[in-house]
Amino acid sequence: MILIMRKEKEKMYKKASLKNSFEAYFFILPAFVIYVIVVLKPLLDTIVLSFYEWDGASEKIFVFLKNYQKLFSDPIFLTALRNNLAWIVASIFIPMILGLLLAVLLWSIKNQRIRFLFQTSYFMPVIPSLIIVGIIWGWIYNPVFGAANKILKMIGLGALSRGWLGSPVWALPSVILAGNWTFFGFCMTIFLAGLQNIDKNLFEAAIIDGANRIQSFRYITIPSLRNQINLLIIYILIGSFKVFDIVYVMTKGGPFNSTEVVGTYMYTRAFEHSLVGYGSSMATILALIVSISTLIFLRLREEK
Amino acid sequence: MNRNSILINVGKYTVAILFLIISIIPFIWIWSSAFKTNMEISENPFSLPKKLHIENISEVWYKGHFNIYFTNSLIVTIPNVILVVFLSSIAGFAFSKMKFIGRDILFYMFILGFTIPVQAIIISLFYDFQNYGLINKLSGLILAETGIGLPFGIFLMRSFFMNLPNEIYDAAKIDGCSNFRAFYSIFLPLAKPAVLSLVVFQTIWSWNEFLLALLLIQSENLRTIPLGLMFLKGGRYTLNYSQIAAGITVVSLPLIIVYLIFQRTFIEGITAGAVKG
Numbered sequence: 001m002i003l004i005m006r007k008e009k010e011k012m013y014k015k016a017s018l019k020n021s022f023e024a025y026f027f028i029l030p031a032f033v034i035y036v037i038v039v040l041k042p043l044l045d046t047i048v049l050s051f052y053e054w055d056g057a058s059e060k061i062f063v064f065l066k067n068y069q070k071l072f073s074d075p076i077f078l079t080a081l082r083n084n085l086a087w088i089v090a091s092i093f094i095p096m097i098l099g100l101l102l103a104v105l106l107w108s109i110k111n112q113r114i115r116f117l118f119q120t121s122y123f124m125p126v127i128p129s130l131i132i133v134g135i136i137w138g139w140i141y142n143p144v145f146g147a148a149n150k151i152l153k154m155i156g157l158g159a160l161s162r163g164w165l166g167s168p169v170w171a172l173p174s175v176i177l178a179g180n181w182t183f184f185g186f187c188m189t190i191f192l193a194g195l196q197n198i199d200k201n202l203f204e205a206a207i208i209d210g211a212n213r214i215q216s217f218r219y220i221t222i223p224s225l226r227n228q229i230n231l232l233i234i235y236i237l238i239g240s241f242k243v244f245d246i247v248y249v250m251t252k253g254g255p256f257n258s259t260e261v262v263g264t265y266m267y268t269r270a271f272e273h274s275l276v277g278y279g280s281s282m283a284t285i286l287a288l289i290v291s292i293s294t295l296i297f298l299r300l301r302e303e304k
Numbered sequence: 305m306n307r308n309s310i311l312i313n314v315g316k317y318t319v320a321i322l323f324l325i326i327s328i329i330p331f332i333w334i335w336s337s338a339f340k341t342n343m344e345i346s347e348n349p350f351s352l353p354k355k356l357h358i359e360n361i362s363e364v365w366y367k368g369h370f371n372i373y374f375t376n377s378l379i380v381t382i383p384n385v386i387l388v389v390f391l392s393s394i395a396g397f398a399f400s401k402m403k404f405i406g407r408d409i410l411f412y413m414f415i416l417g418f419t420i421p422v423q424a425i426i427i428s429l430f431y432d433f434q435n436y437g438l439i440n441k442l443s444g445l446i447l448a449e450t451g452i453g454l455p456f457g458i459f460l461m462r463s464f465f466m467n468l469p470n471e472i473y474d475a476a477k478i479d480g481c482s483n484f485r486a487f488y489s490i491f492l493p494l495a496k497p498a499v500l501s502l503v504v505f506q507t508i509w510s511w512n513e514f515l516l517a518l519l520l521i522q523s524e525n526l527r528t529i530p531l532g533l534m535f536l537k538g539g540r541y542t543l544n545y546s547q548i549a550a551g552i553t554v555v556s557l558p559l560i561i562v563y564l565i566f567q568r569t570f571i572e573g574i575t576a577g578a579v580k581g
Contacts, residue, residue: 021404023483028398028410031391031454038429038451039417045428056431102323105316120567121324124331126574127563128556129512131530135537135552136330139337139545145349147333185327189575242421245514249534263423270427271519280427287424294419 043287049280056276067281077282080253080260087176087240087261095180096232099187104221106188107195119192122185130182134249137178141165165251168258175250175259179243187232194228195221227300234297241290262286335557337549345545357546364536364550372525373532374554376442380528381510384446388453388506389499395454396461397487401473411462418455422515430519440522448516453506460576464498465491504566504573511559529555 050067052060071077102122109115125133140147141164149161164174198220206216222229244263247253253260253268262282270279337345338360339353365371398404399411429448430439438444468491476486492499514530521527527535536551563570 024398024402024404024407027402027483027487028395031395031414031458032410034387034391034447034451035414035417035454037432038448039420039425039455040413042425042428042432043417043420045432046425049428102320105320108316109320116567118320118324119571120564121327123567123571124327124560124563127508127570128559129514129530129533131512131514131533132552132556135533135548136334138537139334140330145346147330147349150350181326181330184323186575189571193575238421242423244423245530248514248518249537263421266423267426267515271430276427276431283424283427287420290421290424291416291419 046280046283046287049277050284052277052280054276055274057274060277063277067278068285070278071281071285076257076260076265077262079257080262080265083172083259083261084241084243086172087179087243088236090173090176091180091183091236091240092233094177095184096187096229096236098184099189099232100191100225100229102184102188103191103195104217106192119185119189122188124185125182126186130179130245131249133178133182134246137174137181138165138250140178141174166255168256171251171255171259175247178250179246190228190232191225194225198224230300231297234293234300237293238290238297241286241293331556331560334549335553338546338553340546340549342544342546345549360546360550361554364547365554368532368536368547368551369524369527370529370532370551370554373527373529376526377511377528379442380445380449381507384449384453384510385503385506387446387450388457389502391450392454392457392461392502393492393495393499394487395458397465397491398483399458399462400465401470401486401491402483411458414455414458416455417452418459422452426515426519433520439520440526442521442526445517445520445528448520449510449513452516453509457502457506460502461495461498464495468494500569501573501576504569505576508570508574 049060051062051064053063053066054060106115106118109118139145143149143161143163143166146164148164149158152158152161162170164170202220202224203216206220211219242263243261244267247259247261247264248267251259253264257265263286266279266282266286269275269282333350336352337349339356339358340360341357344351344354395414399407433439433444433448436444438447472490472494473486476490481490512530513528514534517528517531518534521531524535533551533555537548
């Protein structure tokens with residue numbers, strides 16, 4: 001009797017699971033169809049295209065790895081890659097460390113309202129599109145009326161003023177700084193959320209043990225924020241390889257390709273010079289780098 | 305000791321206020337420039353406008369076609385957010401609560417998309433959309449933004465539903481609820497915080513999206529706001545500064561006001577999407 005009941009139950013479960021399968025597919029189907037059309041198929045097509053020479057209109061010519069060989073001896077591509085790396089290093093050293101210091105500073109402000117007022121302000125540059133940010137910073141760097149030169153003159157360093165975005169040496173740091181402006185408030189918010197989870201008793205215990213501020217920062221705060229630091233570093237890794245909008249609006253990669261990043265160079269080659277296969281090989285390299293970085297990021301996130 | 309702590313406090317607030325100024329002054333500069341003439345901007349860039357040239361704003365809104373760009377941005381963003389939120393919720397629910405064959409493989413396929421930068425797909429996407437007749441159509445832009453938004457949405461909604469106890473699902477099934485009913489009347493209302501985060505994240509992302517619009521939209525009357533701003537700016541040597549400032553103001557001032565009203569929701573929504581940039 002019991003055996004029959006159990007069999008009955010198993011049958012029911014199996015049946016439900018099969019029925020569930022169809023229902024579940026039905027739930028996922030609309031998302032999946034759109035996803036395949038927009039992401040999956042173009043991704044695979046781009047990888048295939050990277051083995052061809054194509055101008056977008058005439059017959060495709062299979063060249064296998066030739067695009068990749070050309071790519072790694074193309075000085076502009078190597079500059080672009082190096083600029084992406086500079087973007088990563090700068091974003092770790094400027095907005096992330098600044099965000100950490102500001103988070104600790106705000107955390108020590110006990111008045112919740114004042115603390116939140118500061119947080120809201122620091123987060124403001126995160127909100128508008130990078131096109132807006134790029135135009136505003138283009139004004140700041142303007143050689144005629146820009147704030148950058150005026151401020152230098154005000155503090156007696158007028159000799160340093162220059163056309164920032166017109167100089168092959170200074171254009172890249174100038175664009176990166178504008179990008180960093182939109183990011184430090186983001187880092188600060190992530191760190192502040194992390195700080196709020198630290199057990200306050202740890203700090204009290206440290207004070208009883210005679211630790212000073214710097215020691216408790218070094219031995220309690222930093223280790224407790226390890227997850228946030230890892231998260232942001234991988235986030236910077238991904239974000240810095242994806243950079244496009246702000247460079248496109250501020251310099252279009254110039255002057256003399258000095259601010260070129262992989263995103264802008266790929267766009268120019270594929271769509272303005274009609275080197276579709278060549279552009280696709282850059283896209284493939286980019287996808288590879290970013291996917292690997294993101295997978296590491298997701299692993300860290302799961303561990304949290 | 306007491307003097308020391310006062311000094312520390314003064315230093316602390318000086319730094320905090322300095323960065324507050326750095327964060328908001330560039331906005332205020334551009335907004336005030338929107339009410340000046342070109343001459344004033346280049347001669348007295350930091351003074352307040354002598355006379356409020358409100359006509360700059362109406363000029364950029366009507367003659368500069370920002371009324372059209374604004375409408376286009378709404379036409380793209382609203383359906384995009386609705387589609388992403390609804391389709392991700394229902395798929396996220398299936399991935400977290402229902403048992404079916406091939407669940408993990410399908411989920412990993414979506415996760416793959418979540419790790420792919422937009423630049424990696426735009427070349428083929430452009431030629432595909434050309435074949436489908438979706439170039440230079442707002443519907444094409446909506447479709448593209450939806451496909452790119454889905455992987456993150458599904459990831460977020462699935463994680464949220466996974467944290468809800470399975471017992472709720474089992475109880476609903478025992479009471480004879482269909483799966484859709486369980487999703488729609490039980491799980492979706494419980495997922496309000498996650499849905500809110502996703503709405504904010506996707507709205508900001510779609511509203512600010514530039515690369516896809518640059519690629520897929522060619523007609524002037526179909527431009528979205530970021531595209532309109534880009535073409536208003538034109539070359540680096542365009543001299544119509546008050547028009548540019550006015551364009552930025554009509555776009556960014558309302559956005560910042562909405563942000564200031566819903567600060568917490570914005571900050572939570574955007575940082576919840578920390579993976580996608």
